[in-house]
Amino acid sequence: MTAPAAKAASGRVQMRGIVKRHGAFTALHGVDLDIEPGEFFALLGPSGSGKTTTLRILAGLEPPNEGRVMLDGEDVTAREPGERDVAMVFQSYALYPHMTVFDNIAFPLRMIATPRDEVERAVRDAAARVHIDHLLARRPGQLSGGQQQRVALARAIVRKPRLFLLDEPLSNLDAKLRLETRVELRKLQRALGVTTVYVTHDQEEAMTIADRVAVFMEGRIVQAGPPRDIFARPASAVVAGFIGSPPMNLLPAELRNGVLHVAGAELRPERALGRDGAVTIGVRPAALRIAATGLPARVYLVEDLGDTTIVDLDVAGQVIKLRTDQRPNVREGDQVHVAMPADALHVFERDSGARREL
Amino acid sequence: MAAKRLRTFILIGVAVVLLAVWSFPVLWALLTSFKTERDVLDYPPTIIFEPTLRNYRDVLFGSASILPNLLSSTIVAGVSTVLTLLFAVPAAYALARLEFPGRRASGFYVLATQMLPPVGLIIPYYLALQKVGGLDTYWGLIVIYLTFSLPFAIWLLVSYFEDIPREMEEAALLDRAGRVRALWHVILPQVRGGIAVTTIFVFLNAWNEFLFAVVLGGNRVRPVTVAMFNFISVEQTLWAKLAAGAMLAMAPVILLGLIAQRHIVKGLTVGAVKGGGRTG
Numbered sequence: 001m002t003a004p005a006a007k008a009a010s011g012r013v014q015m016r017g018i019v020k021r022h023g024a025f026t027a028l029h030g031v032d033l034d035i036e037p038g039e040f041f042a043l044l045g046p047s048g049s050g051k052t053t054t055l056r057i058l059a060g061l062e063p064p065n066e067g068r069v070m071l072d073g074e075d076v077t078a079r080e081p082g083e084r085d086v087a088m089v090f091q092s093y094a095l096y097p098h099m100t101v102f103d104n105i106a107f108p109l110r111m112i113a114t115p116r117d118e119v120e121r122a123v124r125d126a127a128a129r130v131h132i133d134h135l136l137a138r139r140p141g142q143l144s145g146g147q148q149q150r151v152a153l154a155r156a157i158v159r160k161p162r163l164f165l166l167d168e169p170l171s172n173l174d175a176k177l178r179l180e181t182r183v184e185l186r187k188l189q190r191a192l193g194v195t196t197v198y199v200t201h202d203q204e205e206a207m208t209i210a211d212r213v214a215v216f217m218e219g220r221i222v223q224a225g226p227p228r229d230i231f232a233r234p235a236s237a238v239v240a241g242f243i244g245s246p247p248m249n250l251l252p253a254e255l256r257n258g259v260l261h262v263a264g265a266e267l268r269p270e271r272a273l274g275r276d277g278a279v280t281i282g283v284r285p286a287a288l289r290i291a292a293t294g295l296p297a298r299v300y301l302v303e304d305l306g307d308t309t310i311v312d313l314d315v316a317g318q319v320i321k322l323r324t325d326q327r328p329n330v331r332e333g334d335q336v337h338v339a340m341p342a343d344a345l346h347v348f349e350r351d352s353g354a355r356r357e358l
Numbered sequence: 359m360a361a362k363r364l365r366t367f368i369l370i371g372v373a374v375v376l377l378a379v380w381s382f383p384v385l386w387a388l389l390t391s392f393k394t395e396r397d398v399l400d401y402p403p404t405i406i407f408e409p410t411l412r413n414y415r416d417v418l419f420g421s422a423s424i425l426p427n428l429l430s431s432t433i434v435a436g437v438s439t440v441l442t443l444l445f446a447v448p449a450a451y452a453l454a455r456l457e458f459p460g461r462r463a464s465g466f467y468v469l470a471t472q473m474l475p476p477v478g479l480i481i482p483y484y485l486a487l488q489k490v491g492g493l494d495t496y497w498g499l500i501v502i503y504l505t506f507s508l509p510f511a512i513w514l515l516v517s518y519f520e521d522i523p524r525e526m527e528e529a530a531l532l533d534r535a536g537r538v539r540a541l542w543h544v545i546l547p548q549v550r551g552g553i554a555v556t557t558i559f560v561f562l563n564a565w566n567e568f569l570f571a572v573v574l575g576g577n578r579v580r581p582v583t584v585a586m587f588n589f590i591s592v593e594q595t596l597w598a599k600l601a602a603g604a605m606l607a608m609a610p611v612i613l614l615g616l617i618a619q620r621h622i623v624k625g626l627t628v629g630a631v632k633g634g635g636r637t638g
Contacts, residue, residue: 061528082534100549107543108533155533193581 011195089174263316269342288346427585450515494576518552
């Protein structure tokens with residue numbers, strides 16, 4: 001992925017060795033993060049993986065127990081949230097219910113004694129950018145969820161901060177609106193060129209919207225990079241099982257003398273898969289094909305999505321998914337064979353889960 | 359359908375009975391306040407009589423005028439209410455929000471003071487005030503009132519502050535408000551209802567208070583509750599004047615209640631209805 005069109009001069013984020021403990025529980029075990037100016041960066045992970053905590057530490061809402069946070073090369077670890085020049089959109093939006101939409105958006109400007117006419121201009125401009133300029137006189141309680149979300153966005157962009165922090169901003173919207181807003185958000189960020197850190201548990205959202213993604217698991221970043229790289233070369237079996245829709249199929253296997261023993265069958269891949277031992281093999285659903293030879297499987301379920309079909313296959317007691325654009329000529333209960341092209345195979349160490357580079 | 363109507367009917371019936379039970383003494387006192395002292399003692403009581411305003415004139419401008427006592431009550435109740443709110447609002451905010459050592463223990467202490475019977479405290483309070491020369495002074499009585507109004511107000515306000523999502527002030531902090539302005543511009547406007555309810559309860563408690571006032575007050579500081587007590591003497595009880603005085607003493611209370619009715623109802627149901635109107 002290339003850098004976004006509008007390149008910002010500031011907004012570089014560096015986090016070094018961030019550790020966060022809540023009592024006996026360690027939420028973050030030494031997180032390192034580098035975000036370039038103008039980048040749209042997603043923090044992706046299941047709930048409880050530490051992504052929101054990382055965002056809150058970046059915002060200054062929580063102090064880390066160890067480590068440093070730097071913005072544009074300056075150590076801001078001890079700075080108050082208001083002194084960091086960052087704006088945040090909360091998952092709940094956190095709009096001020098007693099103020100009108102106009103006053104909500106104007107609030108961050110008024111807090112630094114901005115001249116009245118300048119406030120007026122900036123609020124109208126921000127509201128127009130997110131298409132809520134007709135709602136300025138209303139109160140948050142009179143707005144729909146989607147409109148409230150836009151007010152929260154306007155309140156963030158009105159002050160042109162060096163960093164946007166978005167905490168699951170789309171999770172309270174319905175599916176259709178979420179897809180629309182996702183595109184708009186991306187366009188808005190490109191137009192403004194402000195570095196954006198985006199927290200989400202939805203891997204599809206992260207993969208489509210972000211320049212780069214950091215995948216969080218149990219308080220650690222397990223992989224960071226452009227979405228395409230993470231998709232193409234997941235660093236571990238856990239990441240592989242989290243990314244993609246549906247995610248990668250993972251099967252326990254054994255390598256002996258170059259022969260892959262998996263689910264009671266023997267595969268002889270055309271390429272070397274490395275030294276012998278217990279491994280986990282991974283293969284994307286789209287790389288699987290129903291063929292004359294391969295792993296014996298029983299068709300468990302056929303999910304017809306219209307343009308694509310997902311076939312759930314029972315392979316020696318484990319369900320794997322196959323995705324195809326063609327309508328497969330199979331029915332539930334059929335005995336079939338699944339071909340796994342060797343070049344589509346990912347190999348992970350069984351014990352550590354680490355990717356085996358081939 | 360029929361069952362529902364029956365239910366409504368019964369509920370209205372219960373409401374009417376309760377209202378009658380509660381309003382009867384008040385209405386009786388209101389009637390009494392317009393009677394002459396002779397009419398009051400008529401048996402069976404007369405409902406139709408020639409109303410007179412003499413009692414009110416006497417009580418307000420006569421030799422036993424309660425005007426100074428109304429003033430006394432206003433000072434004691436007003437000042438203790440203002441001081442209570444001044445301390446209770448930040449204290450409640452701190453209890454609801456900030457993490458500090460002993461937070462839980464302090465919350466328990468606040469409640470524990472509510473459980474002590476006031477009679478048990480009167481003698482220590484009397485002795486303490488006597489030592490520091492606080493008997494029959496405004497500041498003395500006000501300080502004593504604070505000892506029970508403050509915990510009560512804090513306890514009441516904490517629930518209001520706790521109802522406000524933490525993200526409110528986090529958003530305000532990120533919007534560069536700082537803690538004090540976040541409290542002032544974002545949090546306090548949202549607990550306005552709670553502050554109104556607390557103000558009223560604290561004021562009413564102080565206004566209606568009798569026990570401490572009669573023991574710790576005196577000639578200089580004599581709230582209206584104590585003054586009215588003096589209409590009952592060994593030789594005679596001036597029922598009509600007592601009733602007129604009670605009506606006058608009640609007036610500000612009822613007025614306050616009417617003004618803040620909306621807030622009180624809302625305040626008593628706090629927690630039942632969460633504000634915000636947020637979707638998702």
